[in-house]
Amino acid sequence: MEELKQLYQIFDWIYRFRGRLATVGVALLAVSLAGHVIFGANGMVAYEQKRAEHRALQNELQRLQVENERLQQQIQALRSDPKAIEREAREQLRYARPGEVVFTVPQPPDNPPPASMSADKR
Secondary structure, eight states, X not given: OHHHHHHHHHHHHXXXXXXXXXXXXXXXXXXXXXXXXXXXXXXXXXXXXXHHHHHHHHHHHHHHHHHHHHHHHHHHHHHHXXXXXXXXXXXXXXXXXXXXXXXXXXXXXXXXXXXOXXXXXX
Protein backbone atom coordinates (compact mmCIF):
# COMPACT_ATOMS: atom_id res chain seq x y z
CA MET A 1 0.00 0.00 0.00
CA GLU A 2 2.86 2.33 0.86
CA GLU A 3 4.45 1.71 -2.54
CA LEU A 4 1.22 2.61 -4.30
CA LYS A 5 1.01 5.83 -2.28
CA GLN A 6 4.55 6.77 -3.28
CA LEU A 7 3.75 6.03 -6.91
CA TYR A 8 0.72 8.33 -6.73
CA GLN A 9 2.88 11.07 -5.20
CA ILE A 10 5.38 10.76 -8.04
CA PHE A 11 2.61 10.95 -10.66
CA ASP A 12 1.09 13.92 -8.82
CA TRP A 13 4.44 15.73 -8.77
CA ILE A 14 4.92 15.04 -12.50
CA TYR A 15 1.39 16.23 -13.25
CA ARG A 16 1.87 19.50 -11.28
CA PHE A 17 5.21 20.30 -12.90
CA ARG A 18 4.42 19.03 -16.40
CA GLY A 19 4.64 22.53 -17.90
CA ARG A 20 8.08 23.12 -16.45
CA LEU A 21 9.24 19.64 -17.45
CA ALA A 22 7.98 20.20 -20.99
CA THR A 23 9.75 23.57 -21.14
CA VAL A 24 13.02 22.04 -19.92
CA GLY A 25 12.66 19.19 -22.42
CA VAL A 26 12.02 21.57 -25.31
CA ALA A 27 14.92 23.78 -24.20
CA LEU A 28 17.28 20.78 -24.11
CA LEU A 29 16.07 19.71 -27.54
CA ALA A 30 16.61 23.24 -28.90
CA VAL A 31 20.14 23.45 -27.44
CA SER A 32 20.97 20.02 -28.85
CA LEU A 33 19.63 20.97 -32.27
CA ALA A 34 21.51 24.31 -32.25
CA GLY A 35 24.74 22.50 -31.34
CA HIS A 36 24.22 20.10 -34.21
CA VAL A 37 23.46 22.92 -36.67
CA ILE A 38 26.56 24.87 -35.64
CA PHE A 39 29.12 22.16 -34.89
CA GLY A 40 27.74 19.07 -36.66
CA ALA A 41 29.31 17.28 -39.60
CA ASN A 42 27.53 19.59 -42.05
CA GLY A 43 27.12 22.52 -39.65
CA MET A 44 28.00 26.16 -40.01
CA VAL A 45 31.64 25.69 -38.99
CA ALA A 46 32.18 23.02 -41.65
CA TYR A 47 30.26 25.15 -44.16
CA GLU A 48 32.57 28.14 -43.57
CA GLN A 49 35.64 25.94 -43.94
CA LYS A 50 34.31 24.59 -47.24
CA ARG A 51 33.58 28.12 -48.47
CA ALA A 52 37.11 29.25 -47.63
CA GLU A 53 38.52 26.20 -49.40
CA HIS A 54 36.31 26.94 -52.42
CA ARG A 55 37.55 30.55 -52.58
CA ALA A 56 41.18 29.37 -52.36
CA LEU A 57 40.62 26.84 -55.13
CA GLN A 58 38.90 29.46 -57.30
CA ASN A 59 41.89 31.79 -56.86
CA GLU A 60 44.27 28.96 -57.71
CA LEU A 61 42.20 28.08 -60.79
CA GLN A 62 42.24 31.70 -61.96
CA ARG A 63 46.02 31.91 -61.45
CA LEU A 64 46.54 28.69 -63.40
CA GLN A 65 44.29 29.89 -66.23
CA VAL A 66 46.33 33.10 -66.54
CA GLU A 67 49.55 31.08 -66.54
CA ASN A 68 48.08 28.70 -69.12
CA GLU A 69 47.14 31.62 -71.38
CA ARG A 70 50.66 33.04 -71.06
CA LEU A 71 52.19 29.68 -71.97
CA GLN A 72 49.82 29.31 -74.93
CA GLN A 73 50.94 32.70 -76.22
CA GLN A 74 54.57 31.71 -75.72
CA ILE A 75 54.00 28.47 -77.67
CA GLN A 76 52.31 30.38 -80.49
CA ALA A 77 55.19 32.86 -80.59
CA LEU A 78 57.76 30.06 -80.73
CA ARG A 79 55.88 28.48 -83.63
CA SER A 80 55.64 31.64 -85.73
CA ASP A 81 57.93 34.44 -84.46
CA PRO A 82 61.64 34.14 -85.40
CA LYS A 83 62.59 36.73 -82.76
CA ALA A 84 60.99 34.62 -80.02
CA ILE A 85 62.83 31.55 -81.27
CA GLU A 86 66.13 33.47 -81.28
CA ARG A 87 65.49 34.82 -77.76
CA GLU A 88 64.85 31.31 -76.40
CA ALA A 89 67.95 29.94 -78.14
CA ARG A 90 70.07 32.72 -76.67
CA GLU A 91 68.68 32.26 -73.15
CA GLN A 92 68.52 28.49 -72.88
CA LEU A 93 71.31 27.32 -75.19
CA ARG A 94 73.55 30.38 -74.71
CA TYR A 95 73.85 30.93 -78.44
CA ALA A 96 75.53 34.09 -79.66
CA ARG A 97 75.83 35.89 -82.95
CA PRO A 98 79.23 36.11 -84.60
CA GLY A 99 81.32 38.72 -82.80
CA GLU A 100 79.29 38.59 -79.57
CA VAL A 101 80.72 37.44 -76.27
CA VAL A 102 78.49 35.64 -73.76
CA PHE A 103 79.33 35.99 -70.08
CA THR A 104 77.93 33.32 -67.79
CA VAL A 105 77.78 34.01 -64.08
CA PRO A 106 78.07 30.81 -62.06
CA GLN A 107 75.17 30.02 -59.76
CA PRO A 108 75.96 29.93 -56.04
CA PRO A 109 75.94 26.42 -54.55
CA ASP A 110 72.74 25.33 -52.84
CA ASN A 111 74.52 24.27 -49.65
CA PRO A 112 77.70 26.23 -48.97
CA PRO A 113 80.45 24.09 -47.42
CA PRO A 114 80.75 24.51 -43.65
CA ALA A 115 83.58 26.61 -42.34
CA SER A 116 86.48 24.62 -40.98
CA MET A 117 86.71 24.15 -37.24
CA SER A 118 90.26 25.59 -37.07
CA ALA A 119 89.03 28.95 -38.39
CA ASP A 120 86.39 29.14 -35.65
CA LYS A 121 88.90 28.48 -32.87
CA ARG A 122 91.12 31.45 -33.68
